[in-house]
Amino acid sequence: MGPPISRNLHRTAKKTPSKAPAKTPKTKAPVSETGPTSSLPVDLLQLLLNIFRNAFPERLSTDITPLLQEVKGHLYNRDFSTAFGKEEYLETYAVRWSPSRTLCYLEILYNLQDELKPSKSESQEGEDANWNIVGLGGGAGAEIVALGGLLKLFATTNEDEHTAKMNIAAIDIADWANVIKQLHSGIVTKPPLSKYASAAAQSANNALTSPSSFAVTFHQHDVLNLPPETLARLVENAHLITLLFTLNELYTSSLSLTQKFLLNLTTALAPGTHLLVVDSPGSYSTVSLNDTDKKYPMQWLLDHTLLQPPGSAKADAAPRWEKLQEEESKWFRLPGGLRYPIELENMRYQLHLYRRCG
Ligand SMILES: C[S@@+](CC[C@H](N)C(=O)[O-])C[C@H]1O[C@@H](n2cnc3c(N)ncnc32)[C@H](O)[C@@H]1O
Secondary structure, three states: OOOOOEEEOOOOOOOOOOOOOOOOOOOOOOOOOOOOOOOOOHHHHHHHHHHHHHHOHHHHHOOOHHHHHHHHHHHHOOOHHHHOOOHHHHHHHHHHHHHHHHHHHHHHHHHOHHHHOOOHHHHEEOOEEEEEEEEEOOOOOHHHHHHHHHHHHHHHOOOOOOOOEEEEEEEEOOOOHHHHHHHHHHHHOOOOOOOOOOHHHHHOOOOOOOOOOEEEEEEEOOHHHOOHHHHHHHHOOOOEEEEEOOHHHHHHHOHHHHHHHHHHHHHHOOOOOEEEEEEOOOOEEEEEEOOEEEEEEHHHHHHHHHHOOOOOOOOOOOOOEEEEEEEEEEEEOOOOOOOOOOOOOOEEEEEEEEEEOO
16 A cells, blocks of 8 residues: 555644643553654643543443454444443443543644634624534544643643534434533533542642533434434534544445435535544445446545535536545554553544535
8 A cells, every 4th residue: 555645625733732742651651653643742642541441330440351352343343233222331332432532623623723613703602602513423522622722722722712512422323422411521520539639639620621612412313314304403503513433334334325425424414514524544345236236435426425516517506515525545643652441543634625615
């Protein structure tokens, strides 16, 4: 495989937090590939990992291996209804896979903030500035904890002028309600401290953000079978829609239903809404035509659906989305010094950012 290709279609200034706390590596990060590691403040990344650790102590205080093997087995067999079918499996999935993704998503969102943050006029409703985000397939909590981290990062780097409040709706086919409740609680309440903690540690112990700044709702739906009017209600007023490590699952489940779903989503969304898609690089879906199977890259199918309007042969057919950024393969590498009871992973991903046209 050749070197990663990165194609910026639009200005996306990569930022380094201006007031990043000093990095003090304590343990060796599980670096599986060489390359630059994340420049986000390690202290903040650690706080996000602690949210997972504190939310599900039962999973992380005992040997998680047997449950992990069961979940992995069901995922391998693509038996998602069993893999996501009981609470202990959901918690196991969340503590194993969501923490690394959370840190990766925080970096992605932070780097895209200039594009994604709604302008004051878009977000102002009465006295409150709102940023409305819908996470499709967002049940396992990675995007939610990443957004909590983003709010904290805005607060510590004084970049929160337009972001007084985040409203997040997570929509998922599996029942992640309790996992999300625990993670939300970990974001908006002070983390537990030892009763022997010093007065200084106690006074420095703060929640990531407040409940009034960070609202999360969960909606259990199969997005591929949502009536268009229900989908429209769920994404009403959204500034950002995310499909993180979910789109390829949808394509694999049904290509035609996924295309229909993307078209319904397009119809439901207002001009200016952003759609962020992140997935494994090199994801393919098989399309059967005239008894022959042909594999298409996920991003080709996505561009085909979003960028080519129906009847696009007509010269006057207006595009419904514009593509702002594309990364075919990019690494997120963990910095050193992070502590977590089980393995954390560097991640490789593809990224596609679109904006709904007027
Ligand atoms: C690989 S997980 C990714 C979870 C999370 N977005 C993340 O990045 O960590 C895919 C998620 O999509 C959800 N999902 C799969 N098919 C779905 C569908 N038809 N409707 C809604 N959610 C779906 C799964 O339940 C699962 O939570």
